[in-house]
Amino acid sequence: MDPGFVSGFIGAAINILSDETLKALKVAIYCRSELKSLHEQLQRIMPLMDSAQSESQSISCTFKDDAVKTWLQTLQTLLKDANATVTGCTIPPYNVFARYRVAKSIKQTSKRIQTHIDNVGLINLVHQFAAHKDFIDRIDGIRSKMPVLRVQPVLEACVIGQEGLFQDLQDRILSNSNQERRIGITGMGGSGKTVLLKTVLNSEPMQDFFAQGLIVWLTVSKTPFPTLLRQLGRSIEGQAMEAAGALEEVGNEHNIKSFVRTMLRKYRFLIMLDDVWEGSEEVLEFLQVPQKRDPRDSKIVITSRDPGLLSKMGVKSTIALKPLTQEEGWELFKIHAFTDFHPGKLEPLARAVAQECKGLPLAIKTVGAAMAGRSHEAEQWQIALEKLRNADILYPEQEDQVFQRLRLSVDALNSNLRACFLYFAAYKEDAIIDVEDIAFLWNYEGLLGNSTGYGYLRQGRQLLNSLIDRCLIDVVSSDRNGAVRSCKIHDVLRDVALRIAEREEKCLFRAGKDLTTFQAGTFQRISVMDNKISAIPEDFQGPSLETLLLSANTKFSRISDNALRSLTALRILDLRDTAVQVLPESIGFLKQLICLRLSKNPIQNLPARSFIKLKRLQVLDLSECLNLTNLPEGISKLKSLQVLDLHGCESLGYLPLGLTSLVSLQVLKMENCFTSALPIQFKPPTAITGQILSLGRSRTPCLSDLKALTELRCLEIDNWKDTSIPEGTMSCFTKIERLILGMHSIKTLPQDMVNNKGLRHLVFKCSNINKLPAWMTEFQNLRSLKLFNSRSLEILPALDKLESLGCLEIHECDKLKALPIAFGRPGAFPNLRMLWLRKLEMLQNLPTIGRGSMPMLEVLGIEKCMQISRLPDGIKRLDNLKVLSIYGSRELIRATSQGGEDWKKAKRLQQDKHVKILKERNTEWINAFEMKLGDD
Structure with missing residues (x-):
């Protein structure tokens, strides 16, 4: 048999079969019918792979056929995995456009096949294969049955019926006609204008044409011009290398305009103004920027429901979306x-x-x-x-x-889902909504069952996924596991939610309307977030009001005593990011209050006598109240309190001793919570002797003081002065899942900590501990582990055995000279997605990465590690690696630059595996991997 048979077959298969498989995989992410077609296609492919494999086994030759056979075997395995993946998700529930976990699985399969195919350069493809016409005919037969691709989906799937419009819009943007300088897309709300624009934006020709230019997306709606201008500036700043940090130095509108104009003259740009309404002319007028190059290089695309408005704006090239047939x-x-x-x-x-x-x-x-x-x-x-x-x-x-x-x-929604959906109208139009924030509201509205201070995010995501499945909510961003991080609602659907909420559900939802006041009524819920309100009206009466959302009214500074007296049914009061300095004594009238959010306020103290009357209070959020100096002594009377957030209260010098008896607490956050000059103190209750007040002796709190808080699931403490943790302390926290331990004086961890097997997220800030105990490997539920400022740490245990670990960060461990060799063993860290090493001054090299080690790793950070001079051996085995950050590691940067020892290795990572190598500080990828309260 011709020894060129196998490589010849592969050459034909690569050009025909595998390329079509990859395309079908991409389309399958968006359409159930394509999933079915792909499944059938793979079933047709597999016999060919089996046949080719059998043929390859019968070839006896010695030149490159071992490599060929190995390559073919791997391709066969990958295709079988792809078939299994597709078989497992042919019938996803409800809307497959929203099945992001399915999409992620298919994308990973697609990437593995693509990576394998990219390695075909190792195979000899020049042999003749004309003699094997039967195989080629069979492959061509498969090709002819493959689904036709309508578009190349990247982030959004093109709506059926828009295929021609997709090509038309793309051609107009890429045209050099001066008539196409401004392009309009018009159609009624919900006709698919935004989806069409996003799909075209993410097409390869568009990305290639503007690769060296600027691509800016602005959702205009009714956003004021100064806000749009700043968004435009920030987008440009993030894309133009020489503009990094530019907006930090220009604060006023005039300077921002100057900066934007300068950059738009310099670069080719594509600016998309989505959802333009009457009154938005100023932004378009501002964008009439003459350029040094041919102005036809740059384009502005505008979507609007009003075709007449586009004409007024001088748009001569318009695409009108018509109803589907x-x-x-x-x-x-x-x-x-x-x-x-x-x-x-x-x-x-x-x-x-x-x-x-x-x-x-x-x-x-x-x-x-x-x-x-x-x-x-x-x-x-x-x-x-x-x-x-x-x-x-x-x-x-x-x-x-x-x-x-x-x-x-x-x-068609059940009552709970319907109520959750209507809550999206409480946010301003086009708002990107953090899932944690809206799930928090759902929880304390009682929509997630029994209210709890921890774990509500998981329940909230379940309901949110149901809304996504029904195409009622859009995903904006997801975490590393595919769980939704942020979302938004289509403006037409928001109008529906708003009309139902205000007409039928006793709601007043007027967020982001530039209001300076609001009126009382028989409302059950009021949301006037993101406005210009300075106070609750003096004559405000709201006896049936249960929820009042006032956050982000930065001018709101005063709550009159009378305003709160009528709010006897109020359950949720949100005053975050306002200017409140004093709470009135009438706060004690809010007998039904269960949630009080005061974060980012200049408040100095709480009215002690009235505050302790809030017997039903479950949540007290005082995070980042930088002027807060103390808490009420009688806080121990708030027996229902589940969440106490004091994170970032830098001026807090004293804590009431009664804090230790809040036995219902599930979340206690005290990170970055101390007086800068003195350690935080416990303040005992005031004693009255005759006419003399006696404070008793204050003392530094100890972790053992919290032993009675057995319901804790989240504990975050920082700068506590314990010299040791008494045995038996940690075993009291049987339900703990998230622990931030900032105790710089302790030298060892207690043995009984091994009993905290429910830990999911663990952060150590213990600068005097020189060795982590071996029993750390028993935390098999641990999802993230972070070691910060552990300056004495010299030895790490074999953490590679933590099978659930997804994130490992090691920062500023000055004496750590080496990582365990086991870190690179085959099978190590099976679920690790991020490994971040930063400011490890003594660390000289990294363990060799064995085959099968860290198979899921996506982000590897080696930042400011001055003695590391080479990339780890075996780094090419990290098949899922997306980002390699070497910021501040001078020797490593030199080695990976042109002419350096690892230049070719770095280049292969970039070209063959599409790894993004960062040599400057970038927090985007770190933030993307942060885990939130209650995350899995």
């Missing part, structure tokens, strides 16, 4: 409504429901997702159809018709 609408509807079977007998009824969505993509997706759970119930489909048809009769206005169609999706 019946067949296009049906194709999109099927993706969301039918996830596990063909509609069968229900098809005529389902088609009628899809048709009643009038070709509006947003309505088609949300209604389809709402009906997914009723796939077998003909009666429910008939009810939905009648509601949609009645919308046209009862509501002649197009806006109201759209509202009624989207309303159907909301009404």
Whole structure:
């Protein structure tokens, strides 16, 4: 047999089969039908791989065929893994566009195949393979049956029916016609303007054309021009290398304008102004910047519901989005409504429901997702159809018709999900909402079951995922495990939530409206966040008010005594990031208050006598109240308190001794909480002797003082002066999951700490400990471990056995000379995603990375490690590595620069594995890997 057979087969397969497989994998992320096609495709491929493998085994030659066979075996294994992955996710629940965990799994499979294919340069592909026409014909047969790709999805999937518009918009942006300098996209709300723009933005031709330029996205809406200007400046600052830190030195609007104009003259740019309304002309006028190069290089793309407004803005090139055709609408509807079977007998009824969505993509997706759970119930489909048809009769206005169609999706939710969805209207339009923040509100509104101070984030994400699955909420960012970090709501859906909340649920939601005051009424919830309110009105009456959200009103400084007296039903009061210095004595009238958020306020103390009347208070958030000096002595009477956050209270000099008897506490945060000159003190209760007040003797608190707090699940302490931790202290915290231990005087850790097996997140700041105990390896639930300022630490145990560990950070351990060799053993750290080493002055080299070591590692930081001069051996084995940061490590930077010993190795990492090598400080990747309270 021709020895070139195997490599010849591979050459043909690479060009035809594998490339199409990768494309199909990418499309499969977005569409269930593509998942099915991919599954069928892989089943057709596998016999060919088996056949080729058998043929390769029969070849007896010695030149490169061992490498060829090995390569082919690996490809066969990867394709089998891909098949298993696809088989396991052919029927995801509800809307597959939102199944990010599925997407992540498929992406990882795709990356492994791509990496393997990139290594084909090792294989001899020049042998003739014309004699093997039967194999080529079979491969071509597979190719002809493969799904046609509509677009190249990167972050967003193009809506069905927009394929032609995708190409049209891309061509206009890349055109050198002066008529295409400003391009408009118009269509009614929910027609897919933003999705189309995002899809085109993320296409390869677009990214390539503007690779050396600036790409800026601004959601305009009703955002004031100064705010947009600063957002524009920050975006430019983050992209232009020479502009790093520029905005820190320019504060006023005039200087920011000058900076932006200078940069726009220098660079080719693509600026996208999304959701432009009347009154936004100023931003477009400002962007009329003459450039040194041909102005046709740069483009501004504007989306608006109003085509007349685009004309007023001088836009001569406009793309108008039209409703989807019946067949296009049906194709999109099927993706969301039918996830596990063909509609069968229900098809005529389902088609009628899809048709009643009038070709509006947003309505088609949300209604389809709402009906997914009723796939077998003909009666429910008939009810939905009648509601949609009645919308046209009862509501002649197009806006109201759209509202009624989207309303159907909301009404399909159970009561808890519906209430959670309506809460998105409490935030200002286009707000990017932190999941922890909204889950916190859901929790203390009672929407997550029994209120707890810890763990609510996991429950909140479950509900949020249900809303995402139903296309009601969009994901903005996720953490390393695919869990949602931040999200937002489409402005049309927000309007729906707002109308329902204000008309039917006794809510006043007016966030971000530039209000200077607000009125009382029979409201149950009020959100006036992000406004210009300076005080609660004197005559305010709210006897039925349960939630009052006033955060980010930076001018809010005064709460009158009368204002709080009527709020007898108030449960949640949010005053974060305001200017409140004093709470009135009438705070004691809030008998039902369970959550008080005062963080980032200049408040100095709390009204002691009235404050201790808040018997139901569960959450007291005083974080970053920099002027706070003490807490009420009677805090021990707040028996319901579950969360006490004193993080960053730098002026806090005294703690009431009664703090140690708050036995319901689940979260106690006291990191960075101490007087700069003196250690924090415990203040005993005041004793009255005749007319003389006696404070007794204050003393430094000890960790053992907290032994009674057996419900603690999160404890964060910093700069405590214990010289040792008495045996038996740590074993009291049987429920502890998150521990930040800042105790610089202790030299050893107590043996009983081994009993804290529920620990998930552990941070040490213990500068006198020189050795971590071997029993650390028993923390098998540990997800993150961080060692900060452990300046005496010389020896680490074999932490590689921590199978759940996802993040390991070691900072400023001055005496640490070496990491355990076991760190690089095969099978070490099976789930580690980030390893960050910083300011390890004595560390000279890193362990060799063996095959199979740290298989999931994505981020490796070796920052300011002055004695490390070479990259670790075996670094090329880290198949999932995305980022390598060597900031401040001078010798390592020299070695990886052109001409250095590791120049070729670094270049291969960049070219072959697409690793991003950072030689300057970058916190973006660190923040992306931070874990939040209650995270898994």
